[in-house]
Amino acid sequence: MSGHSKWHTTKRHKAVIDAKRGKVFSVLAKEISLAARAGGGSPETNVRLRTLMDKARAANMPSDNIKRAVQKGTGEIPGVVYEEITYEGYAPGGVGIIVENHDR
Numbered sequence: 705m706s707g708h709s710k711w712h713t714t715k716r717h718k719a720v721i722d723a724k725r726g727k728v729f730s731v732l733a734k735e736i737s738l739a740a741r742a743g744g745g746s747p748e749t750n751v752r753l754r755t756l757m758d759k760a761r762a763a764n765m766p767s768d769n770i771k772r773a774v775q776k777g778t779g780e781i782p783g784v785v786y787e788e789i790t791y792e793g794y795a796p797g798g799v800g801i802i803v804e805n806h807d808r
Contacts, residue, residue, distance in 0.1 A: 714788065718790040725763075726762075728763050728764070728765075729760075729765050729769060732760045732763060732765055732773075733760075733765075733769060733770075733772075733773040734773075734786055735756050736753065736756045736757065736760065736764045736770060736773040736774060736777065737773050737774070737776045737777035737786055738777065738786050738788050739752040739756050739777065740753055740773070740774045740775075740776075740777025740778050741777040741778065741779075741786070742788070744778070745775070745777065745778040745780075750798055753774070779789065788804070788805075789804075789805045790802065790804050790805070791801070791803040791804075791805065
């Protein structure tokens, strides 16, 4: 038992879980902002936004974070502006390629 504590193991386990949740929350917040910017901040009229909000709730994302992401997308809160860009082209051999980029 020397050198081992239950709290140390729990702390490491929680850190891994929190890091994974943080990544998921960041991706969902970015997508929600893009959807709110493209179709408006009302989930009743914006189907993409409503779907992403349901997905965020299923991932246990706090409602404050969802609300803040919608406000950033509609421009109520200043912040990073994300734009959705689609590139189309042809690879060697005539293969068509479509690349969607969600950058700022």
